[in-house]
Amino acid sequence: MKTKTQQREGRHRRVRAKVAGTEARPRLSIYKSNTRIVAQIINDDAGTTLAAVSSNEEKGKTPQERAAQAAATLAKRAGEKGVKAVVFDRGGFQYVGTVKAFADAARAAGLEF
Helix, strand or coil: CCCHHHHHHHHHHHHHCCCCCCCCCCEEEEEECCCCEEEEEEECCCCEEEEEEEHHHCCCCCHHHHHHHHHHHHHHHHHHCCCCECEEECCCCCCCCHHHHHHHHHHHCCCEC
16 A cells, blocks of 8 residues: 555656646646645756745745735746746645645736646
8 A cells, every 4th residue: 555645746756747847838836745835936947946935934824825825925926037827736736725725826816827
């Protein structure tokens, strides 16, 4: 039997085989722990991180509120670098809860994916 972490890592490897960030559409990669969500916008061609954010930087009552605030912050930082369109990499996590709240807030803040 595989642990939950091993199952998630397998899903992430499967997705990463198909999803890559370019200069025109960098990859928006997320990692979710029990206490925070961390996101980066990555240009895989150059191997550079264009913008990053952690929900620890934000103030909010619930994890979903902090994730939404972090997404808005990330979209603002990405806009300063001239990034508008990204490819979403959910990191093998289910698209529910904080992951969904983060994605919805990032779209609302101006990122296209």
